[in-house]
Amino acid sequence: MSNRYVVKKIVGALLTLFAVVIFNFFLFRIVDRDPLTKYRGRSKLSLEQRETMIRRMGLSGSKWDQFVAYIKSTLQLDFGRSFDSTRPVLREITDRLPATLILVGVSTVLTICIGLYIGAKAGWARGSRFDRVSTSTTMVLYATPEFFFGMLLLAIVAGRTGWFPTGGLRDVGTNNGFVASLLDRAHHLVLPSLTLTLGYLGSYSLIMRTSMLDTLGEDYLTTARAKGLKESDVMTHHAVPNALLPSVSAIAISFGFVIGGAITTETVFSYPGLGLATADAIRNTDLPMLQALFLVASAAVIFFNLVADLTYGLLDPRIRHSI
Amino acid sequence: MNDLVPSTSPRDMTWARRKQALARVWRELRHDRAGFVSLLVLLGFGLVALSAPLIADRSLLLAAAGRNNPDLASPSAQFLLGTDDIGRDVLAQLVWGSRVSLFIGIFATVVAVVIGSVVGLVAGYVKGKVATVLLAIDEFFLVVPFLPLAIVLAVILGRSPVTLAIVIGITSWAGSARLVRAQVLTLSERAYVERARALGAGTWQIIFRHVLPGVTPLIIANATLIVPGAILTESTLSFLGFGDRLSPSWGKLLDGAQSSGSITLNAWWYYLPPGLCIITVVLAFTLFGRALERIFDPRLAGR
Numbered sequence: 001m002s003n004r005y006v007v008k009k010i011v012g013a014l015l016t017l018f019a020v021v022i023f024n025f026f027l028f029r030i031v032d033r034d035p036l037t038k039y040r041g042r043s044k045l046s047l048e049q050r051e052t053m054i055r056r057m058g059l060s061g062s063k064w065d066q067f068v069a070y071i072k073s074t075l076q077l078d079f080g081r082s083f084d085s086t087r088p089v090l091r092e093i094t095d096r097l098p099a100t101l102i103l104v105g106v107s108t109v110l111t112i113c114i115g116l117y118i119g120a121k122a123g124w125a126r127g128s129r130f131d132r133v134s135t136s137t138t139m140v141l142y143a144t145p146e147f148f149f150g151m152l153l154l155a156i157v158a159g160r161t162g163w164f165p166t167g168g169l170r171d172v173g174t175n176n177g178f179v180a181s182l183l184d185r186a187h188h189l190v191l192p193s194l195t196l197t198l199g200y201l202g203s204y205s206l207i208m209r210t211s212m213l214d215t216l217g218e219d220y221l222t223t224a225r226a227k228g229l230k231e232s233d234v235m236t237h238h239a240v241p242n243a244l245l246p247s248v249s250a251i252a253i254s255f256g257f258v259i260g261g262a263i264t265t266e267t268v269f270s271y272p273g274l275g276l277a278t279a280d281a282i283r284n285t286d287l288p289m290l291q292a293l294f295l296v297a298s299a300a301v302i303f304f305n306l307v308a309d310l311t312y313g314l315l316d317p318r319i320r321h322s323i
Numbered sequence: 324m325n326d327l328v329p330s331t332s333p334r335d336m337t338w339a340r341r342k343q344a345l346a347r348v349w350r351e352l353r354h355d356r357a358g359f360v361s362l363l364v365l366l367g368f369g370l371v372a373l374s375a376p377l378i379a380d381r382s383l384l385l386a387a388a389g390r391n392n393p394d395l396a397s398p399s400a401q402f403l404l405g406t407d408d409i410g411r412d413v414l415a416q417l418v419w420g421s422r423v424s425l426f427i428g429i430f431a432t433v434v435a436v437v438i439g440s441v442v443g444l445v446a447g448y449v450k451g452k453v454a455t456v457l458l459a460i461d462e463f464f465l466v467v468p469f470l471p472l473a474i475v476l477a478v479i480l481g482r483s484p485v486t487l488a489i490v491i492g493i494t495s496w497a498g499s500a501r502l503v504r505a506q507v508l509t510l511s512e513r514a515y516v517e518r519a520r521a522l523g524a525g526t527w528q529i530i531f532r533h534v535l536p537g538v539t540p541l542i543i544a545n546a547t548l549i550v551p552g553a554i555l556t557e558s559t560l561s562f563l564g565f566g567d568r569l570s571p572s573w574g575k576l577l578d579g580a581q582s583s584g585s586i587t588l589n590a591w592w593y594y595l596p597p598g599l600c601i602i603t604v605v606l607a608f609t610l611f612g613r614a615l616e617r618i619f620d621p622r623l624a625g626r
Contacts, residue, residue, distance in 0.1 A: 016462070016463065016466055019463055020463075020467060023463075023467075027475060027476075027479060028479065139606060139609065139610070140602065140606060142609070143551065143555075143601075143602045143605035143606040143609060144598075144601075144602050144605075145555055145558050145559060145562070145574070145577075145598070145601060147559070147562055147577070147581075148577065148598040148601070148602070151577070151580070151581060151586055151594055151598070152598075154586050154587075155586045155589070155591070155594070166587065253465065253466075256466070256467070256468035256469060256470075257468075257469070257470070259468045259470070259471065260468060260469065260470025260471065260559070263470060263471075263474075263559075263563065264559055264562055264563065267562070267563065267581075268581065278471070278474065278563075279563050279564070282474060282478060282563050282564050282565070283564045285478060287478070290474070290475055290478055291475075293471065294471045294472070294474075294475045297468045297471040298466075298467050298468060298471070300468075301466060301467070301468045302466060305466055
């Protein structure tokens with residue numbers, strides 16, 4: 001992989017991130033003349049307090065001054081204070097980030113592994129029983145809003161049997177050692193991550209199936225068979241690697257959807273991560289929180305896309321060996 | 324002019340060709356089982372949505388309508404799908420909900436398709452700076468996670484059904500712009516477009532009279548595939564608190580079911596029907612759209 005390719009991709013990602021930052025600046029200034037319209041306690045504010053708040057939010061002075069101040073504070077990761085809790089937005093986000101990282105991480109790994117496996121197998125044996133059953137199942141999964149999965153799991157598994165907790169991050173008042181609390185957290189993670197996995201399994205496996213179908217007629221498969229390779233070897237060593245390639249970028253784009261899925265899934269299970277924070281910020285019209293959460297979500301997706309692009313560069317010999 | 328005399332004017336020939344093409348699409352659709360069944364399902368839902376006032380009176384949606392009814396009552400002869408947490412008839416809300424969900428889904432698609440087609444056509448046909456800028460904007464909307472973007476836009480622009488539809492439209496045009504552009508790039512190399520150019524046709528004339536008809540089938544199939552995404556997004560946004568409880572979409576019903584604790588109370592009649600309606604309609608639109616894709620693009624047949 002040439003340095004130019006890497007630099008180009010990194011610069012591209014940074015530019016996109018910068019575009020999001022600028023977009024964010026204008027977005028929250030287009031409609032409301034009074035920036036505090038959405039602030040719930042605004043009627044109790046004195047004129048002085050109002051002005052201090054507006055100044056602290058970086059909404060005083062000319063548009064250019066505001067822009068410079070906004071860029072400065074964004075670079076310092078200063079996003080102001082939450083309307084709702086009045087704590088610094090950055091603190092709110094760093095407190096809740098780990099929970100979401102674990103949830104999204106576990107679900108993404110599961111979704112990619114299971115989805116790609118099903119998609120590859122179905123595409124390879126097109127028209128077989130496995131293909132028909134798995135494709136119709138993934139179509140239904142694809143059509144189901146992930147929060148509905150969550151509600152069904154809550155109703156069936158958590159409500160009826162009590163095998164899993166109905167929500168939260170951990171049981172309150174448990175404090176018996178590292179291992180026990182780790183297990184407790186894992187116990188709370190099962191249903192949310194299962195929900196998120198089921199919700200996005202469908203699109204990943206459909207992507208992989210299509211990409212597998214595209215390789216089926218290729219000459220290198222005929223060559224591999226002519227060499228006398230077993231059918232399973234032709235699949236795993238020749239078809240799958242080539243089908244993975246176009247899937248990588250499609251999966252990176254789908255990652256944006258998983259982030260969206262985390263918002264509703266955390267809401268269903270009252271799982272205190274960034275998703276639940278987003279849902280709360282919507283209900284409270286907490287603009288500073290929403291602005292920062294949007295930036296964090298975009299940064300995550302841009303980063304994931306960059307990783308996908310670089311992986312693509314490593315996987316694709318045409319890019320790897322280019323100068 | 325009757326059918327026996329072959330028409331000779333170009334306009335008549337065009338119309339005859341279009342009629343033939345439509346007949347072919349219809350014939351193939353009738354033989355595509357999944358696509359045809361999906362079409363029937365969608366027509367059924369459309370009929371219910373249109374005749375909602377005949378099935379249930381609108382006043383049943385008002386908060387006052389449930390005042391004298393039991394809360395979260397299980398299905399009975401009086402309430403076929405039981406009541407919600409404030410005693411309102413769930414079936415009435417479901418029927419009216421089909422209107423809100425389908426309206427937002429289709430209206431959002433129209434917005435997305437119009438933006439996507441215009442951007443795709445222009446970016447594909449006009450080269451240079453304009454195309455670069457359009458592609459950069461397209462790239463931005465492709466990369467930025469669309470639900471957070473839709474949330475932020477909806478918070479700022481407002482929560483009415485029409486605004487929600489516009490917001491969903493704004494967040495879902497990028498993919499179709501790509502698709503249209505790719506198609507335009509291949510079409511504009513064709514001889515008939517070059518002929519029109521040689522005869523002195525202007526850019527816009529070429530785009531709308533010669534290129535657009537060529538990409539229309541693709542745009543239609545693509546639009547059918549945007550609707551299910553738009554309906555899912557609408558239900559997600561409603562579930563997260565947007566939308567109106569007194570004129571609820573299916574997603575809003577799920578929000579009500581979730582926040583009233585109907586799940587732990589085992590009130591399945593409240594959360595199951597709207598969820599199943601969403602799945603059915605989204606699945607039907609997806610299968611119908613894929614059937615159209617197969618018909619318009621024979622390369623996809625057998626997938």
